[in-house]
Amino acid sequence: MPIRAVVWNENIHEQTNDIVRSIYPTGIHNAIADALNTDDAIEATTATLEEPDHGLTEDRLRQTDVLLWWGHKDHGAVSDEVVERVARRVWEGMGLIVLHSGHFSKPFKRLMGTPCALKWREAGERERLWVINPRHEIAKGLDDHFVLEHEEMYGEQFSVPEPLETVFISWFAGGEVFRSGMTWRRGAGNIFYFRPGHETYPTYHDVNVQTVLRNAVNWAYNPQAALTAIHDAPNVPVEQALEPIEERGEKLHQAGEAGYK
Numbered sequence: 439m440p441i442r443a444v445v446w447n448e449n450i451h452e453q454t455n456d457i458v459r460s461i462y463p464t465g466i467h468n469a470i471a472d473a474l475n476t477d478d479a480i481e482a483t484t485a486t487l488e489e490p491d492h493g494l495t496e497d498r499l500r501q502t503d504v505l506l507w508w509g510h511k512d513h514g515a516v517s518d519e520v521v522e523r524v525a526r527r528v529w530e531g532m533g534l535i536v537l538h539s540g541h542f543s544k545p546f547k548r549l550m551g552t553p554c555a556l557k558w559r560e561a562g563e564r565e566r567l568w569v570i571n572p573r574h575e576i577a578k579g580l581d582d583h584f585v586l587e588h589e590e591m592y593g594e595q596f597s598v599p600e601p602l603e604t605v606f607i608s609w610f611a612g613g614e615v616f617r618s619g620m621t622w623r624r625g626a627g628n629i630f631y632f633r634p635g636h637e638t639y640p641t642y643h644d645v646n647v648q649t650v651l652r653n654a655v656n657w658a659y660n661p662q663a664a665l666t667a668i669h670d671a672p673n674v675p676v677e678q679a680l681e682p683i684e685e686r687g688e689k690l691h692q693a694g695e696a697g698y699k
């Protein structure tokens with residue numbers, strides 16, 4: 439069975455800005471889904487902010503292996519209930535790929551627990567992405583670097599937790615550098631942040647960017663069953679201890695009682 443990927447897009451710029459619409463006539467989400475669907479191992483569909491539950495019902499997320507997230511203009515419009523739903527699924531093992539301005543999206547900030555802020559400049563400058571982890575699955579098929587002629591600059595400090603692995607570092611014509619491809623593990627879920635993707639440039643039509651996205655979906659996929667027990671906090675009674683123990687001292691909880699959450 440192919441990896442079930444859902445490309446989520448807030449889909450606002452495409453409807454309100456002629457330049458963005460001319461680059462992505464069917465939306466950034468469809469451009470990305472089309473690129474993913476050239477890989478037989480992936481079956482990509484889309485979801486947008488305007489759909490009921492933003493297209494991310496409990497049922498849909500249960501049937502999602504990897505979620506990709508592009509948002510920018512109205513992160514605040516994403517309901518906290520859906521954010522919590524996404525976070526829970528990541529902890530249970532769903533992969534999450536956060537793109538570009540999604541660094542400030544609610545699900546990413548929820549899962550990172552830090553401000554996720556950075557420097558930026560919209561000047562169409564050259565970005566050179568260096569592969570600094572050449573045998574990483576996400577860098578498969580790439581040369582030691584690739585160039586995007588027109589991109590928005592993102593500069594350090596990028597206030598995210600120290601990553602599990604750094605796959606790409608970007609250099610910009612203006613001189614700044616940025617850790618543009620990083621991975622984290624949260625619960626049973628794999629998370630990848632990928633920097634490029636400013637809406638006024640044709641970044642998602644770039645063959646190297648598309649290669650990274652396909653690789654990232656394959657990497658983020660966790661084939662194991664959902665780890666739903668990750669939310670549980672069982673109180674193990676004395677008589678069920680693996681080695682015999684004698685209960686002693688004062689106690690607050692009754693045997694088997696649920697803990698406070």
Ligand code: ZN
Nearest residue numbers: 539590636637
């Ligand atoms: Zn941007």
